[in-house]
């Protein structure tokens with residue numbers, strides 16, 4: 457079984473060929489980061505235009521690298537939400553066109569399911585499992601009760617973790633996206649500022665990162681006003697410690713309430729070294745039987761291979777769309 461998968465929800469145009477949901481034959485990722493850097497974030501109009509320019513090349517490269525032709529394909533899959541409407545529409549239109557022209561079934565995929573199913577490239581998943589979904593737009597604890605069945609048990613009430621990284625990174629003079637560089641600086645410093653750990657220890661599984669972001673910005677601005685220079689490494693380390701402490705504590709709380717044998721960490725922020733280290737250490741002492749599954753760094757960010765992995769599950773269920781498929785920018789899992 458071969459799936460041609462499309463991903464264009466934000467600022468990466470990606471097309472992949474995935475075999476049986478677990479083997480990546482190709483995964484072409486055209487990033488637009490350099491076009492958005494000077495604006496400090498993704499500009500929707502610029503993103504759509506790039507997707508249009510890149511998508512045909514991505515399809516051709518994905519087929520060529522996988523050494524397959526349209527005739528070999530079983531189905532076409534595409535991210536239809538959540539994301540930027542203009543970006544999503546380019547992938548949806550391209551996928552519909554290929555499906556129609558080559559008489560292939562069309563599989564609509566939720567981008568968040570894709571992030572979680574990137575873990576399938578590491579090892580087989582065991583249900584029910586818990587996923588910590590941490591990305592640029594989402595921070596959620598998700599129970600995956602069975603293949604393709606998702607329920608949110610906790611989520612951020614304001615900013616996403618990746619968004620907070622990008623916003624405080626800007627204050628440190630780091631270009632978008634800032635997560636990777638803040639992570640690097642954090643390993644060179646110490647938690648000397650003790651920023652707030654919002655909602656930690658509360659009897660719910662929700663998160664809040666906007667207070668932390670404000671505390672960080674206020675600290676830096678106050679120092680600026682009195683002509684003091686703060687240590688960038690310590691600022692990064694203090695911010696990261698606050699984010700990671702809450703993510704780890706809430707995940708441990710979720711594991712106490714929802715026994716599972718696997719924990720998946722998904723989304724762009726799953727690349728974070730501090731998070732990987734702290735989560736692994738906490739599991740070793742509190743839940744030694746829980747197996748943590750984290751995709752390799754190149755598969756934590758947006759890519760079409762993860763969409764192919766999630767589509768394999770939907771193909772088995774014959775969950776197909778027709779030519780009326782539309783982008784759903786605010787698509788979300790249901791709250792448990």
Ligand code: ATP
Nearest residue numbers: 591592593594618633635636639724725727728758
């Ligand atoms: P969503 O998936 O919610 O729609 P998105 O697709 O924009 O949002 P991703 O591409 O999954 O998000 O992740 C991008 C985010 O990951 C950015 O905010 C980036 O700063 C962050 N990020 C990447 N690497 C790291 C890292 N090492 N540490 C922390 N954050 C990181």
Ligand code: MG
Nearest residue numbers: 466467468758
């Ligand atoms: Mg991105």
Ligand code: FE
Nearest residue numbers: 571591757758
């Ligand atoms: Fe994403």
